[in-house]
Amino acid sequence: xxxxxxxxxxxxxxxxxxxxxxxxxxxxxxxxxxxxxxxxxxxxxxxxxxxxxxxxxxxxxxxxxxxxxxxxxxxxxxxxxxxxxxxxxxxxxxxxxxxxxxxxxxxxxxxxxxxxxxxxxxxxxxxxxxxxxxxxxxxxxxxxxxxxxxxxxxxxxxxxxxxxxxxxxxxxxxxxxxxxxxxxxxxxxxxxxxxxxxxxxxxxxxxxxxxxxxxxxxxxxxxxxxxxxxxxxxxxxxxxxxxxxxxxxxxxxxxxxxxxxxxxxxxxxxxxxxxxxxxxxxxxxxxxxxxxxxxxxxxxxxxxxxxxxxxxxxxxxxxxxxxxxxxxxxxxxxxxxxxxxxxxxxxxxxxxxxxxxxxxxxxxxxxxxxxxxxxxxxxxxxxxxxxxxxxxxxxxxxxx
Ligand code: TRP
Ligand code: SF4
Numbered sequence: 001x002x003x004x005x006x007x008x009x010x011x012x013x014x015x016x017x018x019x020x021x022x023x024x025x026x027x028x029x030x031x032x033x034x035x036x037x038x039x040x041x042x043x044x045x046x047x048x049x050x051x052x053x054x055x056x057x058x059x060x061x062x063x064x065x066x067x068x069x070x071x072x073x074x075x076x077x078x079x080x081x082x083x084x085x086x087x088x089x090x091x092x093x094x095x096x097x098x099x100x101x102x103x104x105x106x107x108x109x110x111x112x113x114x115x116x117x118x119x120x121x122x123x124x125x126x127x128x129x130x131x132x133x134x135x136x137x138x139x140x141x142x143x144x145x146x147x148x149x150x151x152x153x154x155x156x157x158x159x160x161x162x163x164x165x166x167x168x169x170x171x172x173x174x175x176x177x178x179x180x181x182x183x184x185x186x187x188x189x190x191x192x193x194x195x196x197x198x199x200x201x202x203x204x205x206x207x208x209x210x211x212x213x214x215x216x217x218x219x220x221x222x223x224x225x226x227x228x229x230x231x232x233x234x235x236x237x238x239x240x241x242x243x244x245x246x247x248x249x250x251x252x253x254x255x256x257x258x259x260x261x262x263x264x265x266x267x268x269x270x271x272x273x274x275x276x277x278x279x280x281x282x283x284x285x286x287x288x289x290x291x292x293x294x295x296x297x298x299x300x301x302x303x304x305x306x307x308x309x310x311x312x313x314x315x316x317x318x319x320x321x322x323x324x325x326x327x328x329x330x331x332x333x334x335x336x337x338x339x340x341x342x343x344x345x346x347x348x349x350x351x352x353x354x355x356x357x358x359x360x361x362x363x364x365x366x367x368x369x370x371x372x373x374x375x376x377x378x379x380x381x382x383x384x385x386x387x388x389x390x391x392x393x394x395x396x397x398x399x400x
Contacts, residue, residue, distance in 0.1 A: 013049075017266060018266060048125070049118060051127070070359035096167065140167075180228075196218055
């Protein structure tokens with residue numbers, strides 16, 4: 001199997017909260033142990049919507065990195081970097097813009113949706129229209145194969161796949177491609193060469209995905225193959241030309257069950273969040289003032305947990321025994337709402353405590369954080385440069 005590479009980014013537009021933790025971050029932390037991972041601060045993407053409030057981005061870049069580290073994103077297992085520190089993203093964005101039909105961008109659903117939703121801002125800008133293409137450049141420059149994103153971002157990954165396909169179609173068609181591919185097959189040796197041909201035929205005639213995967217694995221395993229020949233063999237498998245850019249797949253982030261303080265999804269725009277670095281007093285106060293089942297006006301009124309956002313907290317943090325206690329105590333009016341909330345408060349505080357301790361350590365040591373990011377930027381840049389060398393060459397820009 002080809003080795004997967006994971007890439008994801010987050011816009012630095014505010015402090016991270018428990019919704020981010022239970023959705024995105026816990027997923028990243030799991031992925032970093034399974035795959036090669038790159039995670040980056042999408043500061044340019046933040047500018048597409050916050051171009052008139054750059055201080056918001058400036059304030060949140062380092063804070064967001066601290067939140068990631070505190071939550072458990074581990075620089076030993078994942079490359080952490082900042083988009084604008086790898087300017088190759090911008091170069092690829094420009095080059096890809098040459099082959100991007102305007103209609104493709106205009107039809108991306110987030111384009112009109114966000115313009116309507118954020119109607120207080122003028123988003124009829126070139127940068128905002130190009131948002132998905134910049135995202136494509138982020139992904140394609142690392143030849144990432146898996147992109148963990150929320151549901152709303154899936155169209156951007158689809159768009160990225162189409163851009164990669166178009167690029168390979170236009171620039172992978174070098175003169176004499178068929179002959180060069182045949183020569184590359186001979187370099188596999190007679191046994192492997194025959195197997196490659198057999199798998200290719202099987203895939204092309206019957207669409208057998210397993211044959212495609214097996215042939216890709218065969219190419220990945222082959223030592224001493226030049227990059228050009230590898231791309232030819234990969235491209236020849238599916239027809240077309242060289243496969244220079246890799247089509248990524250979306251990996252849907254499992255939905256966070258963490259409710260907001262009002263029972264809606266936890267989100268900054270609903271003003272119902274608990275920040276990762278919220279003080280314990282503020283956490284306790286926020287949970288104590290959470291709304292409950294409106295039927296429980298007095299302590300003696302029975303209630304129904306299904307009509308209460310506090311119950312959702314218990315579904316995240318409580319075991320069966322405590323959930324039974326809530327169900328019975330609420331329906332039978334044998335517990336009060338504050339009593340019911342207390343284990344929720346304790347659980348949130350217990351979860352936040354180690355995160356906040358780590359955050360404090362990083363916050364006290366800005367040099368450490370900057371070094372982690374500098375290191376990550378350097379690693380990312382090395383990968384990005386390699387891709388750009390190929391892209392420039394394919395687009396006729398490798399003048400010597
Ligand atoms: N658009 C993403 C979001 O709003 C952030 C992002 C930018 C991203 N570039 C990316 C995510 C590349 C994944 C891959 O959440
Ligand atoms: Fe909600 Fe608990 Fe009060 Fe029932 S007892 S209304 S579940 S806070």
